[in-house]
Amino acid sequence: MAEPLLQLSGVHAAYGDVEVLRGVDLEVGEGEVVVLLGANGAGKTTTLRAICGMVGTRGSVRLGGTELTGKPTEWVVRRGISHVPQGRGVFGVLSVEENLRVGAWNRTDAKGIEADIERWYTVFPRLAERRTQLAGGMSGGEQQMLAVARGLMARPRLLLLDEPSLGLAQIITRELFAQLEAINREESVAMLIVEQNAELALSFAHRGYVLESGSIVLSGSADAVRGNEDMRRAYLGY
Incomplete structure (x- = not known):
């Protein structure tokens, strides 16, 4: 079996004395889309931060067989990871x-x-129309498209997306996920997506994980995760 692109093994992470991740095991294959689901406070954002070296971490985080744990964030990015943070994080005083x-x-x-x-600009034509506009004056959907495109400018092997649908209208969310699906298909960029819209995320992903209180409690193919009875009740509402 081929080695996964990203592999987390027994990852613990804490903020001071507060442990947030408790032995997380997670994998993303080359060109694969994986979604990480869970309630607020489960540790999803911290998982992405642990991958990027932005929080104190124990255990193993490997990208293409190279150990990332303990390395500075700049070093991790140069190895092929881009992070699109929650809240978009565009530079509002800079143009598109x-x-x-x-x-x-x-x-x-x-x-x-x-x-x-x-x-x-071809993939996100709204950005082309606004290339000289300050990012701070754009709509939430346009800022999210810009954040994704900015992350892709590094030519990453793995794109981490934290709540890409947060604050967006449903029609904009569906447009964004359609673009992400096309990027994955055409560019073979692997993606690890933290997302509250479980139904939409699972319809797009190859596999999924569910995180509760810092531990993985469910994993499998997107169809298997969607079909789990506890998962349906907790996140899909039926």
């Missing part, structure tokens, strides 16, 4: 295009950067 260029901070291939900017 300046935000995209910030996303390519780890690259030196000027022609490739220009080509990728035009590539993501």
Whole structure:
């Protein structure tokens, strides 16, 4: 069996004396979309932060066989991980295009950067229409598209997305997830998505995990997770 792209083994994470993750095991394969579900406070965002080296962590986090635990965030990003944080995190005082260029901070291939900017303008045409506009004046949906495109400017092997649908209208959410699905299919970028909209996320993902109180309590194919009775009652409402 091929080694997974991302592998978390027995990961613990804490903020001071407060332990948030308690022995998390999780995998994402090359080109795979995996969704991480759970209630507020379950540790989903902390899991993404642990992968990126943004919180004190014990256990093993490996990307393509390389150990990431204990490494600084900049080092992790250079190995091929981009993080789209909850709340989008765009630079409001910079233009759309300046935000995209910030996303390519780890690259030196000027022609490739220009080509990728035009590539993501094609995928997200609203960004092309607003390329000189300050990001802070854009709608929530447009900012989320910009945050995703900025993350992709680093040409990551793995894209981490934290609550991409948060605060978005349903029609915008569905448009965004359709674009993410196309990006995964055409670019083979693996994705680990934290998402409250369980039904939509599971319809898009290959596999899913459910996190409760810092521990994985359910994992499997998206269909298997969706079909679990406890999962349906807790997150799908039927």
